[in-house]
Amino acid sequence: MSVLFNHKPPLSFSLPKVDQLPLAESVVVVRARRLKTWELPSMFHCSIVGTCLTTAELRQVLAKVGDIDAKMATDHALHSRGVRAAGQHDIASKLLNKALERRHDRILKQFSKLSTASEVRSQWNVAVDDGDISGAYWAVMSHPASDRSLRQEVFGEVHMLSHLVGSSSRLDLARLRKLQLDAEAKDDKIARQEARLQAAANNQACLKRRIDELEADLLRRQTVAAEPARADNGQEARLQQRLQVAAQRAGGYDERVAALEARLAEAERRAAALAEENGILQQELDLLETALTASEVAAPAVGHSNELQTLLYVGGRKNLFDRLRKLAEHQNIDLMLHDGGVEDNLSLLPGMVSRVSWAIFPVDCISHSAADMVKRLCRESEKPYLPLRSASLASFAAAIAQPLAAAE
Structure with a gap:
């Protein structure tokens, strides 16, 4: 304690008599x-x-x-x-x-x-x-x-919390970055397809103008004179042949334009799907950041009413169970946990489903038998259930932030 008095003189105080102290009190706090x-x-x-x-x-x-x-x-x-x-x-x-x-x-x-x-x-x-x-x-x-032991204990908790948050965030950020790169690549591909489509359209327009010119030239030659018409029969035949070839080429360009338009529509559909997935990942990251990042004033729970909800979480990783409980408590949710049959018996699931309002499970960290059992029990008891994208804290935070009606 000597370091506590380096810059101030020792405080003057008098110790009470031993017989005046409560039995449970053994030290005097300064x-x-x-x-x-x-x-x-x-x-x-x-x-x-x-x-x-x-x-x-x-x-x-x-x-x-x-x-x-x-x-x-x-x-x-x-x-x-x-x-x-x-x-x-x-x-x-x-x-x-x-x-x-x-x-x-x-x-x-x-x-x-x-x-x-x-x-x-x-x-x-x-x-x-x-x-x-x-x-x-x-x-x-x-x-x-x-004291020293308390500071060491709190230091260890903050140190491990930084590892936990960094590990989960890095995985989600890496996934988000990959999706962004994929979306940029799709945008570049769509831009190239649009350029080729525009070039094909310009080529078709040139062919159409050429066909119009040939038709006009043919009509002009037919009206020049009747006498030289015999000599022009060969030229007319060649023009007709060229006209047919041009028409065939125009038809081929029409097919190519249609195929490019179909590919463009498919690329737009996939880009929309990627954008939607990016939005979901960003929402999960925002919710996880809100739940774990230190703030000066604790934010109230959103997405649920004040009524206590009971939720069953089946599967996942046991080392995250304590964090899942804390996230659920912030949302006024009583969380029940079952590891999906690793250590907990699957025969416990019927009783647990009967006591909860709804159930969720991560599709990437649960056995097929446990997942099928949860779905069947929820359907039989007419209770909603929600498969999660992954067993991460971000997916769980996003799920409990949604209204109960969002579950299947």
Whole structure:
């Protein structure tokens, strides 16, 4: 505790007599000021700067201390400079602490009322459930009542949460990027087809004009004179033959134009399908970001009424079950989980389906027998069910954000 009194004289207080303490009370808690970043171990600086401050706020802090490259530096470079500044007792670190205090003033006031490590741990758990992780993380790390074990525990949770969010987001972003590249390729292909179609139309127009010219020339030659008509019979035959060839070529171009139009319609249909899928993926990413990204004020649940819904989730990955429960709680949903027969017996499904309002299951992480059983039980009990695109948190967040009527 010596580090807590480096900049203030020790507080004067008197200990109560032993016989005046409650039986459950074994220690006396001394209130002190919150710690600064340079007073914390350096292993925590990276997570504090990366979790508790935005890139824009960090850029402003570095600009105030005369960092001429602050406006043009990359996010990673800014983060490295911020971590280095957090461990130094100078103007930059003081401005960094002021930015942290100003950004998280509301939640710091909540934590300032706490006096023991157990109370701080309980308030941290409440903040995690509410999604306000960035402010609560700084409040725990700087709180004078936080001990080494509590800081290590909270640091580990934030570290693993960053891995979980990064893994899920990278997969969805990679899929979205691939779809965008596919859509761009389809757009290029459609543009080339349109160019070829336009060239074919121009060629057909030229042939039509040529046919008109030939017909006009033929008519003119027929009316020149009757006497030289015999000599012109051969020329007329050749013109007729050329006219027939031109007509055949025009017919071939008509067929090619029709085929190109059909291919263009198919390309437009596939591009629309890709655009729709892009929209679904973007919606899932937005919902996941809303559910997991730290915010100053926890957003209320949307998409469902205040009535508690009961939902059965069959299949998926067990390491995500705790996160699924937290997302469901934000939507006022009582979530029941069944791993699809890996460890849980399939004979439990009839009873579970009878107790829920609806059911969902990821099609990429469930056995055929379990999926067929859920569908059959839901149809028999006239309850809706919804197959999910994948077992990711994003697909689950998108599903529970939809009204109940959206399920089959």
